[in-house]
Amino acid sequence: MAAVGRQPVIRLLQVAAIFGVTTHAASQxxxxxxxxxxxxxxxPFKPFPGMPNICGRAEHCEVMPASYVKAVEAAGGRxxxxxxxxxxxxxxxxxxxxxxxxxxGGGDMPIPLAxxxxxxxSRAMHFMxxxxxxxxxxxxxxxxxxxxxxxxxxxxFRAFNVSLPLRLTSSARKSRLMGSAPAKVLDALVxxxxxxxxxHIGIEPSRWEQFPALAETFDVLATSAAPDERRFVSTVEGxxxxxWFGVQWHPEKNTFEHGISADGTPFENIAHGPDAVAVEQYxxxxxxxxxxxxxxxxxxxxxxxxxxxxxxxxxxxxxPAFVETYVLHYECTGQSSQTAKCGHVIRPGDRPEKxxxxxxxxxxxxxxxxxxxxxx
Numbered sequence: 001m002a003a004v005g006r007q008p009v010i011r012l013l014q015v016a017a018i019f020g021v022t023t024h025a026a027s028q029x030x031x032x033x034x035x036x037x038x039x040x041x042x043x044p045f046k047p048f049p050g051m052p053n054i055c056g057r058a059e060h061c062e063v064m065p066a067s068y069v070k071a072v073e074a075a076g077g078r079x080x081x082x083x084x085x086x087x088x089x090x091x092x093x094x095x096x097x098x099x100x101x102x103x104x105g106g107g108d109m110p111i112p113l114a115x116x117x118x119x120x121x122s123r124a125m126h127f128m129x130x131x132x133x134x135x136x137x138x139x140x141x142x143x144x145x146x147x148x149x150x151x152x153x154x155x156x157f158r159a160f161n162v163s164l165p166l167r168l169t170s171s172a173r174k175s176r177l178m179g180s181a182p183a184k185v186l187d188a189l190v191x192x193x194x195x196x197x198x199x200h201i202g203i204e205p206s207r208w209e210q211f212p213a214l215a216e217t218f219d220v221l222a223t224s225a226a227p228d229e230r231r232f233v234s235t236v237e238g239x240x241x242x243x244w245f246g247v248q249w250h251p252e253k254n255t256f257e258h259g260i261s262a263d264g265t266p267f268e269n270i271a272h273g274p275d276a277v278a279v280e281q282y283x284x285x286x287x288x289x290x291x292x293x294x295x296x297x298x299x300x301x302x303x304x305x306x307x308x309x310x311x312x313x314x315x316x317x318x319x320p321a322f323v324e325t326y327v328l329h330y331e332c333t334g335q336s337s338q339t340a341k342c343g344h345v346i347r348p349g350d351r352p353e354k355x356x357x358x359x360x361x362x363x364x365x366x367x368x369x370x371x372x373x374x375x376x
Contacts, residue, residue: 017159036076038078040082041082047064061328068252075288083343087341097297172222195279223238255280
């Protein structure tokens with residue numbers, strides 16, 4: 001029994017020896033922003049048959065799983081929603097004011113122009129010695145990859161509703177994301193199955209190597225293998241200090257998504273134990289710490305405060321796929337997804353009873369789950 005009890009400790013010490021890590025995150029530099037504002041993209045909502053319309057009296061709306069907001073806020077950040085159809089002029093203002101950008105998971109939809117504009121801004125700032133960090137989860141990871149190498153992504157991955165271990169690469173040890181992780185977190189990621197996956201799109205390591213732009217932009221920190229043993233790139237970060245970070249898995253779900261099916265069983269196979277939660281907390285703290293290094297500010301703090309997500313309506317209509325979801329309406333012009341231009345999120349008290357103009361939603365693909373989720 002004593003020998004068996006020593007095994008977790010031995011594994012942890014082995015990881016620590018390999019990576020040369022301590023049990024606390026290495027310093028990311030002197031923070032310059034105590035309460036950074038993170039711009040988080042919401043996505044158009046279109047209900048599947050039998051799914052409730054959570055947009056209320058408005059014809060259209062956008063949604064954001066509350067788990068992403070909770071993760072940012074628990075790490076000390078603040079969330080400012082950004083519309084999928086955000087107007088380029090407003091995006092220019094946001095690019096000069098925000099401290100970080102987060103692309104959430106979601107159904108299959110292309111990277112919007114607003115996200116591309118902010119990525120270009122982030123990269124330009126990096127070359128000037130400044131920082132606007134970007135994080136992408138699942139669909140957000142795919143947006144990062146597609147932005148750098150359009151057409152590189154592949155379909156047919158069977159990483160549905162499964163928590164998987166990571167296989168770290170040689171680049172992980174020297175990386176900002178993995179190199180500063182506590183040994184307990186690395187042990188959980190490598191030797192446990194705490195990285196929850198829900199996707200059919202991804203990119204194999206061999207295909208990654210076929211696109212020089214990817215190797216010139218990102219270091220691959222880890223891969224994972226789906227249950228059918230098809231391996232995919234799972235974790236990346238920008239090279240040369242470029243503050244872009246992407247994971248094909250869902251750290252936020254470990255702590256904040258506890259959906260229960262009608263029969264009383266967990267809706268998804270998410271790890272919720274202490275080690276899994278520690279992984280989410282480390283990842284969230286890491287990104288918010290990166291955002292604290294940004295020195296950008298809104299010129300009008302009062303206006304910025306009105307744009308934060310505080311007070312927005314939360315719905316449980318998409319439970320158990322998402323326990324809580326923000327339902328968001330924006331000030332938009334244009335009658336279709338091709339012409340829509342959206343600005344500020346509308347505060348609930350300011351919302352007209354029947355908006356006359358709103359952005360049209362995009363079609364979502366069915367992930368094969370029952371009921372089909374809005375986000376994968």
